Amino acid sequence: MKKSAIGVLAVMLLVLLAACGNGDSDSSGSKDGSKLDNLKEKGVVKVGFANEKPYAYEEDGELQGAAVAIAKAVFENLGVAEVDGQLSDFGQLIPGLGAGKYDVITAGMAITPDRCSSVSFGEPEIKYGEGLIVETGNPMNLKSYKDIAANPDVKVAVMSGATEKDFMIREGIAEDQIMMVPDIPASFSAVESGRAAVTTGTEMTIKMALESANNEKLEFVTDFEQPDIEGVPSFGAAAFSNDDDELREAYNEELQKLKDNGEIAALIEPFGFTEEMNIVEDDITTESVCNGDNY
Template identity: 30%
Template structure:
């Protein structure tokens, strides 16, 4: 049995290492779950964020790495059970010269520019907090947004808090990560992420969900995720929210 899973370059969730292998927390979780349900061949397909949903919807691959669940996306694909719950944060230049620590703080600085990846949920979160469209700069690739922060073309790049912490540690020196305060959007639980599939692929969806019920929160799951910097803070809310 072969399954092809699409991923994007977004550490710590997924990326291509120097040997050309696809690695990351989401891919490690997929590997554990798929092997447990009898998949013997797993193929990784690198793509862009904007192609994830159209690609799986068109059957170009079987499943996507987890992404945030929204009602709009649920109209296009079938989501698995939640596998993580993660709040947003900023990647900024070291020293945080404009004191940006939330979408609201950025909205209050009319001279501040925010980078987002086109189509990601951070766009709507920023708009809901009052960030205007003329403050938002869209990018197709994370690497371009990071370079824009480093060069000063934008003041902050919005992504997951844990992802930005990993990026800041890897880049070092010129950038730092700032986590947003919990509940900025008024919710009690951080946004949840889940694998996504073509809605017609019911057998795979059901098998994955059955294994996720058994595996999520287990010692092996927590140990695997810890290697990539995901802790109980990202895992536990997904089990109850």
């Protein structure tokens, strides 16, 4: 019995020493390094993008878009050679980040107080307003969210997870007027089929999606009245897990360099954005947006 006990203790000691040895060898490797060190060592960062043109989309087998261009520029400057971009439904980005599927998510995602409690946003990269798409001719003369609210028979389609649902409710649109759909094409289909009279989304997203669809049955409302509420205009940014402070701060540092040298404007202009309308003012910060100080 004593010999057996001694043998067991010896085995346990060997296991413990082996574990300590593994820990020592990993301390200089990727396992125990910082998140940024790990990404540099691997040479690749997994980034989740919402499949929304012009922020992120696939064309000729390659990812394109303003959010893609910014992310690639920042991570290249951070020493991470490859962005492994993965397109996703917008509503799956934050859950995917929380589950460890992505290192970062970005898609012109609007910074909002609610989201600020779930993820850690980088500094704002781009600003944008809202837009409407209706049947050609705009037969119901819808030019604002208040117009929709004034007619309870109007149904509006909106993509799941988008901020527009909250905007519309605050403008007086009833919950039962709002139809949630998985993506932009589904929202167009809802209007074209008559299941909804209108769809809404970020201005550039739905405008460019309609141009790509070349659908003569629908039109973009050019004289849409932007809602005068907290959250409009929206400020889009990359988002990180709440415990990834070092990676977020490093990202912010390189992002600021791109802002200072004017490269942000050059990166987003090929995708339809303009310096006058879409560049974030210097005094707008993530902290101020999260706190609601800008509205």
